[in-house]
Amino acid sequence: MVFSKTAEELDFDPLVFKPPVPLVRRLSTGIPVYLLEDHELPLFTLKILITEGSLLEPSDKSGLFSITADSMRTGGTALMSPEEVDYTLESMAATIEIGFDREFGIATLETRAEDIEHGLDLFMEILKNPAFRQDRVELIKMREAENIRRRNENPFNTAWRFFTSRLYGEHHPMGIHPSVDSVTSISRDDLEWAHSLLFNPRNILVTASGDFEEEGLLEILENRFSGWNTNHLPRPPLPELEDISDGITVVYVRKELTQSTILMGSLGLKRTPLHPDAFSLRVMNEILGESSFTSRLYREVREKRGLAYSVGSSFDLTSFIYPGTWFAYAQTRSDSTVATAMLMIDTIRDMGEQPVPETELASVKDSIINSFVFGFDSRATIALRHGLLDFRGYPADYLERYTERISEVTAEEVREAAYRYLDTQNLLVVVVGWDEDFDLPLSEIGNVIEVDPDEAVPSAVLP
Amino acid sequence: MKVRIPVVVILIFFFPLLIFAQSLEERVVEQQLDNGIRVIVIERHTIPTVALNILIKAGGIDEDDESRGVAHMLEHMLFKGTKTIGTSDYEREKPLLERIERVTEKLDAERLKNEGQDEEFIGRLEASLTSLQEEHRGLIVPGQYESLYTRHGARGLNASTSRDYTLYTVSLPANKVELWALLESDRLKNNVLREFYTERNAVFEERRMRVDNNPHGLLSERFLQTAFADHPYGYPLIGSERDILGLNVKKARRFFEDHYVTENIVIIMVGDITPRDGMAIVERYFGSIEKRAARTIEAPPVSEQTAERRVEVAFDAEPSVLIGYHKPASGHEDDYIFDMISGLLSAGRTSRFHKNIVQSGIALYAYGTGGYPGSRGENLFLIAAAPRHPARAEDVEEAVYRELERLKNEPVSEKELARIHKLIETQFIRALESNEGMARHIAEYEGTAGSWRYILQWKDRMKKISPEDIQRVARTYFMEENRTVAVLVRK
Numbered sequence: 001m002v003f004s005k006t007a008e009e010l011d012f013d014p015l016v017f018k019p020p021v022p023l024v025r026r027l028s029t030g031i032p033v034y035l036l037e038d039h040e041l042p043l044f045t046l047k048i049l050i051t052e053g054s055l056l057e058p059s060d061k062s063g064l065f066s067i068t069a070d071s072m073r074t075g076g077t078a079l080m081s082p083e084e085v086d087y088t089l090e091s092m093a094a095t096i097e098i099g100f101d102r103e104f105g106i107a108t109l110e111t112r113a114e115d116i117e118h119g120l121d122l123f124m125e126i127l128k129n130p131a132f133r134q135d136r137v138e139l140i141k142m143r144e145a146e147n148i149r150r151r152n153e154n155p156f157n158t159a160w161r162f163f164t165s166r167l168y169g170e171h172h173p174m175g176i177h178p179s180v181d182s183v184t185s186i187s188r189d190d191l192e193w194a195h196s197l198l199f200n201p202r203n204i205l206v207t208a209s210g211d212f213e214e215e216g217l218l219e220i221l222e223n224r225f226s227g228w229n230t231n232h233l234p235r236p237p238l239p240e241l242e243d244i245s246d247g248i249t250v251v252y253v254r255k256e257l258t259q260s261t262i263l264m265g266s267l268g269l270k271r272t273p274l275h276p277d278a279f280s281l282r283v284m285n286e287i288l289g290e291s292s293f294t295s296r297l298y299r300e301v302r303e304k305r306g307l308a309y310s311v312g313s314s315f316d317l318t319s320f321i322y323p324g325t326w327f328a329y330a331q332t333r334s335d336s337t338v339a340t341a342m343l344m345i346d347t348i349r350d351m352g353e354q355p356v357p358e359t360e361l362a363s364v365k366d367s368i369i370n371s372f373v374f375g376f377d378s379r380a381t382i383a384l385r386h387g388l389l390d391f392r393g394y395p396a397d398y399l400e401r402y403t404e405r406i407s408e409v410t411a412e413e414v415r416e417a418a419y420r421y422l423d424t425q426n427l428l429v430v431v432v433g434w435d436e437d438f439d440l441p442l443s444e445i446g447n448v449i450e451v452d453p454d455e456a457v458p459s460a461v462l463p
Numbered sequence: 464m465k466v467r468i469p470v471v472v473i474l475i476f477f478f479p480l481l482i483f484a485q486s487l488e489e490r491v492v493e494q495q496l497d498n499g500i501r502v503i504v505i506e507r508h509t510i511p512t513v514a515l516n517i518l519i520k521a522g523g524i525d526e527d528d529e530s531r532g533v534a535h536m537l538e539h540m541l542f543k544g545t546k547t548i549g550t551s552d553y554e555r556e557k558p559l560l561e562r563i564e565r566v567t568e569k570l571d572a573e574r575l576k577n578e579g580q581d582e583e584f585i586g587r588l589e590a591s592l593t594s595l596q597e598e599h600r601g602l603i604v605p606g607q608y609e610s611l612y613t614r615h616g617a618r619g620l621n622a623s624t625s626r627d628y629t630l631y632t633v634s635l636p637a638n639k640v641e642l643w644a645l646l647e648s649d650r651l652k653n654n655v656l657r658e659f660y661t662e663r664n665a666v667f668e669e670r671r672m673r674v675d676n677n678p679h680g681l682l683s684e685r686f687l688q689t690a691f692a693d694h695p696y697g698y699p700l701i702g703s704e705r706d707i708l709g710l711n712v713k714k715a716r717r718f719f720e721d722h723y724v725t726e727n728i729v730i731i732m733v734g735d736i737t738p739r740d741g742m743a744i745v746e747r748y749f750g751s752i753e754k755r756a757a758r759t760i761e762a763p764p765v766s767e768q769t770a771e772r773r774v775e776v777a778f779d780a781e782p783s784v785l786i787g788y789h790k791p792a793s794g795h796e797d798d799y800i801f802d803m804i805s806g807l808l809s810a811g812r813t814s815r816f817h818k819n820i821v822q823s824g825i826a827l828y829a830y831g832t833g834g835y836p837g838s839r840g841e842n843l844f845l846i847a848a849a850p851r852h853p854a855r856a857e858d859v860e861e862a863v864y865r866e867l868e869r870l871k872n873e874p875v876s877e878k879e880l881a882r883i884h885k886l887i888e889t890q891f892i893r894a895l896e897s898n899e900g901m902a903r904h905i906a907e908y909e910g911t912a913g914s915w916r917y918i919l920q921w922k923d924r925m926k927k928i929s930p931e932d933i934q935r936v937a938r939t940y941f942m943e944e945n946r947t948v949a950v951l952v953r954k
Contacts, residue, residue, distance in 0.1 A: 090811050373510060
């Protein structure tokens with residue numbers, strides 16, 4: 001059978017899509033709750049959003065919050081030893097994990113539907129009364145120290161560390177990274193302080209999805225979350241951020257490799273929900289380097305010239321407390337390092353100088369709009385997202401109107417946003433590699449500062 | 464376009480839930496076209512999208528000595544378009560492509576010489592190639608294949624090559640399935656391997672990223688070379704640098720003709736589509752693909768190992784260890800028992816490795832898994848571990864062997880068996896929660912065991928595993944002479 005249509009000639013039915021919306025309630029203690037039923041599989045997922053993150057860590061205790069989180073999970077509770085916690089969870093085939101980002105944390109409980117109450121009991125014990133048993137805490141600290149010893153094995157991670165610490169300042173909450181000292185110096189007092197600061201009813205919201213009945217679960221949650229009294233600890237103050245941009249700086253991280261990792265960018269956007277630049281920047285980054293195959297960086301660096309396998313860009317649109325970053329990256333053989341970096345800078349600069357052609361703009365806007373449906377493929381994600389959007393103060397119709405706002409972005413808006421934010425005259429370029437094999441000196445790009453990747457990791461024996 | 468170079472920390476547990484497996488059987492609708500292409504459809508209405516996978520039952524294990532790395536290279540090349548997609552004038556393009564091929568043949572031949580390379584000749588050929596490539600670029604529409612997809616809302620457009628099979632994936636909104644059928648059938652019938660040599664450069668960079676400058680990738684490569692002396696599982700899937708230099712359009716085309724044949728193709732559709740609509744659209748677009756026989760070469764048997772093999776790799780990194788024991792291919796009765804052993808050793812925090820090696824402070828991590836680096840052929844039970852300073856690699860090895868001895872000598876309690884069983888079952892359901900996850904798992908079974916129904920057989924076999932079975936398998940396979948060990952040491 002011969003088909004004569006080309007891809008452009010195909011006719012498609014419109015997509016009918018109404019995303020499920022969670023039930024929103026408030027417990028008597030004031031905690032907001034977002035519930036979304038899903039009876040396809042006999043599973044239950046509860047995600048608690050903790051509305052503070054590692055930005056609040058004291059600067060000499062970087063890593064404290066993730067160590068607190070891991071210690072809560074594995075250090076036992078007032079009622080159960082760590083071994084009992086592990087066995088109980090795994091006998092139910094349930095999991096509890098807690099993790100922290102810079103601005104927030106998430107504690108997750110996953111169980112089979114038949115074990116919701118039992119799972120919740122254990123979960124609440126862990127959240128309210130962690131025991132922080134000494135041997136388990138030591139284990140976590142030592143493992144973190146080991147991860148720090150190994151962190152330069154991935155040159156991209158190395159580049160990222162130097163990029164953020166240089167941009168924000170190595171002691172600033174956005175630029176600081178855990179060290180062996182900061183991690184091993186964590187005491188029980190530190191853990192208890194972090195626990196009280198973060199895990200209290202004022203700081204959380206609850207989201208749940210899975211095989212349950214809404215009213216029944218509400219009752220259970222009301223019961224479990226009531227009577228949770230904690231100390232009210234003052235929120236630590238956050239330091240100011242200095243903008244230290246000053247021409248093009250190249251941070252050269254010396255490491256004997258045959259392929260260089262290039263990471264370049266600067267400070268970007270401090271987000272507010274309906275920030276006027278948010279939508280044009282979303283479209284702009286999609287064109288520049290977000291989408292793997294069709295972006296400009298991919299086209300110029302990989303497809304046209306075969307200079308890299310891994311190449312792209314990223315623009316952080318979800319940092320609310322400090323401006324996030326934007327950056328472009330590529331990994332290329334040593335003897336094409338400087339040529340590739342310069343090509344990247346040219347490609348970025350072009351975004352701010354020439355408006356994108358209409359066909360390219362339309363195609364990218366279509367791709368964002370048409371793939372929007374995929375953001376709703378997990379009920380747990382939908383429920384959590386609603387909670388996060390509410391907490392951040394987004395308008396109730398934000399998701400509903402998202403694709404409409406994307407469709408309104410113009411080529412001039414994209415160019416103008418690129419011009420203002422992607423400042424190629426004030427750029428930080430981090431290069432991890434071996435300059436003996438480079439095609440040209442790094443000074444061709446900007447002012448060079450050389451650093452030793454291991455300077456923060458002593459080679460002496462760790463405690 | 465990912466090469467599945469085995470990354471040791473990835474673990475996949477393929478264990479069905481009793482109840483769920485029954486309903487899975489009811490939900491899978493399976494058919495075969497006249498030309499031999501098999502189609503599997505699972506209808507699900509969580510959101511209006513469909514995960515679409517095309518499995519080609521050919522991978523690294525099917526390569527011959529002159530074409531190592533070709534399966535992966537071909538996978539990259541199949542994104543470059545067809546006679547109508549990605550070009551503004553194929554008739555004019557075709558002779559240019561032939562000229563480019565002839566120049567690069569000479570160039571590669573010269574570069575592959577071990578000595579006496581004529582630099583001047585190379586220079587002239589390179590100049591000629593550059594000018595031909597520039598001329599060629601004037602006739603192509605770069606990225607058209609991908610942008611057709613993304614414009615219509617595609618997500619997860621990608622492909623991966625493993626040693627056992629190659630998988631092409633994409634997810635689309637449910638109203639766009641016909642686009643996929645058109646593009647994919649066109650790709651199978653009319654692909655043009657354009658811009659080969661530029662893409663080959665990107666593959667060189669991929670190798671540099673995953674292997675040469677990656678301690679774990681480098682260790683895995685040397686480990687497999689040592690464990691599998693002359694079997695394809697021992698060759699780098701992406702190819703060595705020299706192998707990649709030896710790849711050309713002719714070899715890629717030949718691999719396509721030999722292996723991308725209808726009897727090797729399985730189409731998997733999971734999501735908001737009825738089996739009837741799915742089958743109809745596949746029949747309409749793929750039904751006319753000519754049936755051709757596969758030209759498979761039987762892989763040599765894995766030569767028997769009679770003594771422990773060890774290899775050391777030096778790198779600017781902290782130590783780590785890979786330990787492998789030869790085991791039978793997927794489908795063998797012992798394979799199921801290895802799955803249970805993997806769970807006992809490393810599923811969750813109550814597992815043996817975690818409690819006795821990680822929590823005791825000896826290791827940063829320790830995992831055990833079968834089916835490495837593939838499972839169509841005889842493969843390895845792999846244990847990957849890294850010492851936590853100040854413990855050393857030797858301490859980790861010792862601790863691992865202690866646990867394996869326990870498996871040989873102490874019967875596992877029924878309670879522990881039941882707990883591990885439940886754990887890995889639930890991990891499996893969680894993996895099926897998305898359309899993509901479900902499609903992926905079906906593809907994995909089709910590609911290694913030959914049929915997704917393996918999931919159902921598995922259910923029955925797992926129920927019957929006894930403590931004695933575990934001891935028997937441990938005693939048979941976890942022997943020193945059956946063992947290969949690779950250690951990463953600090954340079």
